[in-house]
Amino acid sequence: MTQDRNLPTKFPLWVPRPVEETLEIYADWASHYDEDLAEAGYDTPRRIAAALKPYVQLNDRILDFGCGTGLSGLALQNAGFTNIDGLDISAPMLEKARARALYTNLWQGRPGEITGVTEGQYSVIIAAGVVSLGAAPPETLSLIIDHLKPGGVIGLSFNDPTVAHGSYDAVLTTEINQGRVELMYRENGLHLREPPMGSDVLILRRL
Numbered sequence: 055m056t057q058d059r060n061l062p063t064k065f066p067l068w069v070p071r072p073v074e075e076t077l078e079i080y081a082d083w084a085s086h087y088d089e090d091l092a093e094a095g096y097d098t099p100r101r102i103a104a105a106l107k108p109y110v111q112l113n114d115r116i117l118d119f120g121c122g123t124g125l126s127g128l129a130l131q132n133a134g135f136t137n138i139d140g141l142d143i144s145a146p147m148l149e150k151a152r153a154r155a156l157y158t159n160l161w162q163g164r165p166g167e168i169t170g171v172t173e174g175q176y177s178v179i180i181a182a183g184v185v186s187l188g189a190a191p192p193e194t195l196s197l198i199i200d201h202l203k204p205g206g207v208i209g210l211s212f213n214d215p216t217v218a219h220g221s222y223d224a225v226l227t228t229e230i231n232q233g234r235v236e237l238m239y240r241e242n243g244l245h246l247r248e249p250p251m252g253s254d255v256l257i258l259r260r261l
Contacts, residue, residue, distance in 0.1 A: 058170060073143075073165040076189065081196065084146035087123050095247025099129035099182045101255045102209045105239055106133070108110040109207050109257055110178050113137055117176045120184030124151035130180070131156050141170070168201045169201070183245075185251070186216040192225040199234055202260045208235070213245050213253040226256075235260050 083090070103126075110116075112134045118127045121140035130138050142148050143165055152160055163169035179202055185194045198208055207220040216222050229235050235258040245253035 056076055081146045084123065084144065084220055088125065088150065091125065093243070093248075094102060096125070097244040097247075098211045098213075098253045098255065099126040100132070101241075101243055101253075102126070102180055102182050102211060103129040103133035103135070105241070105255050105257050106135075106180070106207065106209045109238060109259070110242075114178045115139070116178040116180060117141060117171065118157070119179050119181045120190065121157070124154040124156060125175075126180060126182035127151065127156050128150050129182075139176075141168070146183065147185045166197075168197055169172060171201050173201050174203040176201065177203045178209070179206070180209040181211075182209075183211055183213065185210055185222060186213055187219055189224075192222045194224050195222070196229060199229060199258075199260055202204070204260055206260050207238075207258070208258040209255070210258070211245070211253045211255050214251050217254055226258075229258075233261055 098226050103158050104159045105216065113136050115137045116135055116139065117131060118138055118140045121127055123143070124140065138157055139159040140151055141161055141163045142151065143163050145162055148160060148162055151157065161170050179198050181190075181198060184190050185198070186191070195210070202208060206243055210223055230237060237256065238259050239257035241255055242252050245251045
């Protein structure tokens with residue numbers, strides 16, 4: 055991996071930052087995002103899709119929140135899921151996702167919102183690498199829970215720097231203690247092969 059390609063090492067990816075900076079990073083990265091993550095051995099979307107299967111039906115309507123170029127949607131499709139919508143705040147990333155032709159509906163959202171979704175519309179929402187340092191802030195988890203159908207399932211991931219930061223698990227613990235969700239599954243595994251990094255894949259059920 056080179057210093058000016060692949061994971062954009064000129065930016066500290068896994069740190070808090072303003073949303074405007076995040077949008078700039080992903081706009082610049084969109085043209086070679088898929089190639090870079092393939093070389094990096096990005097495995098979290100596949101792990102989320104596999105972890106979902108015991109808890110949902112393959113034809114359940116799924117929102118891929120923060121879908122990016124569609125790598126997470128592709129992982130869902132490869133796992134047998136058939137009814138997938140996608141939402142992202144980055145227009146250049148959405149262009150790449152649209153070219154995959156795997157989403158039933160695909161649209162651009164706004165930071166801090168789940169635009170175009172009514173509460174309870176989805177029984178499954180996934181967020182692969184989205185609710186994490188350098189991407190969406192910790193309170194995004196609460197926003198996802200708000201929009202999930204009661205009894206519905208969330209599949210998401212916290213990479214190792216996000217776990218170490220603690221703020222995302224603090225929101226998760228609050229949501230569990232308030233009786234809004236229950237933790238069905240959590241397992242650490244491969245996030246990236248290079249640079250070496252793990253992630254926790256989590257499955258939550260809304261109560």
